[in-house]
Amino acid sequence: MLRVENLTKIYPGGTQALKNVSFEVKDGEFLVIIGLSGSGKSTLLRCINRLIEPTEGKITWDERDITAASPKELLKIRRNIGMVFQQFNLVKRSSVMTNVLSGRLGYANPWLSVLGIWLSADRERAIKALERVGIGDKASSRADALSGGQQQRVGIARALMQEPRIVLADEPVASLDPVLSHSILQYLEQLNKDGITVLCSLHFLDLVHRYATRVIALKDGVLVFEGLPQEINRAKFKEIYGEEAQEVRATSFEAPA
């Protein structure tokens, strides 16, 4: 159980990106966060693993207080929270293998890892993770030699290396075409079915309806909706996205079940 209470983030420039946001995520949920660009989705996700320090509020995870964790504890907490990014955030010049292995840094011996030495168990785990996302043959390629969809799968494999109990996905498919979007989200859905809690921000409502088990919506940093995907009707949509908004669909293909 992840509990966010009265979370507020004010950036040094004075932008108030989150205002008093509170919600809960139960283990095993696929929680989708929606909202306009600039509504604070990325900020919220990054506050959960404290890549961004919240200004106020409290985040607890199974009675552990993330916001109060010492730097050492924070590293331990982070290694159980995988993260997937819109821009994939791979080290482009490194090999796919190195990128995937870097997901294991929280577990590895710090000295050996700095020397670039990895246990064979970690290497096997990396190959398994790559095979799980269907690109086991790409281990020795340079990361930037891969297509966008493949790079995002490397990103997921890297997150898998963390043996995560939660995966934070910040618009994981916004840089991909609709067909690839489904393929990536299906990997996340599979993880979710295997018991990993997923928090994912998404732009397209049809994707939300297809994958979310629950939805929260942000508007200008304020939580304006919390409920099931089916509850987002026209009225709610206008409320979240504004009066002039038109829904754009990610794809007219229905994703293969």
Added chain:
Amino acid sequence: MTAVPPQKRSPLIAGLLSTLVPGLGQGFVRRVYRGVAILLATLVVTGMVAWYGHPAWYFAPAGMWLWNIWDAASLAGGQPRTILIPVIFGLAAAYGIGWQVVGVNFAAASLDRALAVARPMIHPDLIERASDKNSMWTPVYVPCPLTGSSPVAQREHEGMVASATPNCGGPTDELTLSVSGMWPDTDTQIWWNTAIGDTNLLGGVNGNSMLVVRTDANGSLTTTIHVPLNILMAQPDKTLTLEHQIFFDQYHYTGGYRISYNGGYAIKGMLETVTMALMATLLGIILAIPISFLAARNLMSGNPITFAIYVIVRTILNIVRSIEAIILAIIFVVITGLGPFAGVLALAFHSVAALAKLYSEVIEGIDPGPIEAIRATGANWVQVVRYGVIPQIIPPFTSFTIYRWDINVRSATVIGMVGGGGIGLYLIQWIQNNQLRAVSAAFIAIAVVVILLDFLSAKVRERLV
């Protein structure tokens, strides 16, 4: 642009004003910038002609002045004239005066002199045919002593005997030389080594070429020579008898080639140059890495103090970079004395500035995404640097460093000429001694190394980027 439409005014008054002061008429019709520009341009060109030029060049400011009157009058009617005309006048004056100042003189470049330089350079003194040498000499005394007699002009050495008859003489006197016990049937070079070690040739007209005589089947030869005409020229007391030497040199080509004496120095100098460049680059890297972090805007713009440091460091780097390494070398030669160390310091100084700037630009271009991703895995900061930062900066750092080394090798060749060591030091001596064949060898050594390095550095950088 100030798109104010020119006001209609009297063309006559505008023209008259511009006749008095260039640009004034333009100012009168409210084209103030144009007026000021015309005034300044006319003044500058007039000044230039007054300072450097032949009076004939006054046609240029005169032309500009006439155009300015025409322009003012037309402008009053609402129609500007093309500024191409005064620009051409100005450029013509600048170019003509420049020609005069530089002293272009094609007649000074004579073909004969060019050939005199080019001919020896076609045969670089880099390699020679490998040979064994057999050498013998005999003493001879110049001039004959006024009283008494000089020692016998004969010498025995390792079974060879050489002698000169008579044993003494003055300039142009005839001497008979004979030598025995040398290699049989071999061309023998015979030359005069003066008391102070100068070489005098003995063949041709007045000794303008090497005298070559072949030994007989027994290894003996006899020939006559004349004592060189100018033999006493460098001698203050022309009556003082001194011992000179006459050499008999034989060569057996043993097949194959070897590096010649000067060629060896060319290679040694080039190795020294490459090493200098390497040392300087290494020193440059060590100092540039920490400095580059201070010169990276993204790291330093956080608060006013670090930003001030950033500005100061950047300014210093820009100043140091603007000083040519050769100027620095001249300064360091004064500080540390002649030799490679001065050159290394000069190159290192320049390299630090150049590399720090390039490195800092690499750091400024780091993608924060991967760093964020590595942090999210629970990595500590050393691991974040190792997996998120270093892979991003090492390839461009390496690429820039190799490029710098490449530049440093080129600079190092020149730096030797001001005393900074390496091949330049030999090169400048050979140029001054007119040893053009050795100069040519040095050119070859430089070219080979520079081209090779250029090729390799391009290849390596291609792979890194």
